[in-house]
Amino acid sequence: MSAKPKFVAGAIFAAALTAVAPAWATSGPGCFQVVNVPDWDVLNIRALTSASAPIVARIPPEGHGIIAQEGRCLPLSRPMPERWCQIAYYDGDRTSYGFVKRRFLSPSECP
Incomplete structure (x- = not known):
């Protein structure tokens, strides 16, 4: 009789978690453009x-970076425009990470 390794159940559980975790795109859908911000202001x-x-x-x-x-976008209990979305902003020189209100974002294709 052979003994089964104890880590098998843990490995299966970890694999299952990985399979259901969302993957956010850097090309195709999953990007945004800025909306509802006056020309003289910034987001x-x-x-x-x-x-x-x-x-x-x-x-x-009219930023030319990638959002x-x-x-x-959370909390799920709030209407979508009132949620905070976690984003990465690539402006060509650097990448900034943080949160913005969803009402200032419109879905866009990633380049």
Whole structure:
């Protein structure tokens, strides 16, 4: 009789978690463009899901960078425009990570 390794169940569980975890795109769907921001203003990327959280970067309304979704827009209990979305903003020189209100984003194809 051979003994079964104890790690098999854990490996199967970890594989199952990996299989259901969302994968956010960097090409195709999963990106955004800035909307509902006046031409003279900017969209602030916040460090946390709060309008009083520190600003980590700013996106001009006609920004030419890539805004990619990095996680779900939360909390799920709120209407979509009131949720905070975790994003990555690639402006060509650097990448900024943070949160923006969904009402300022419109779905767009990633390049």
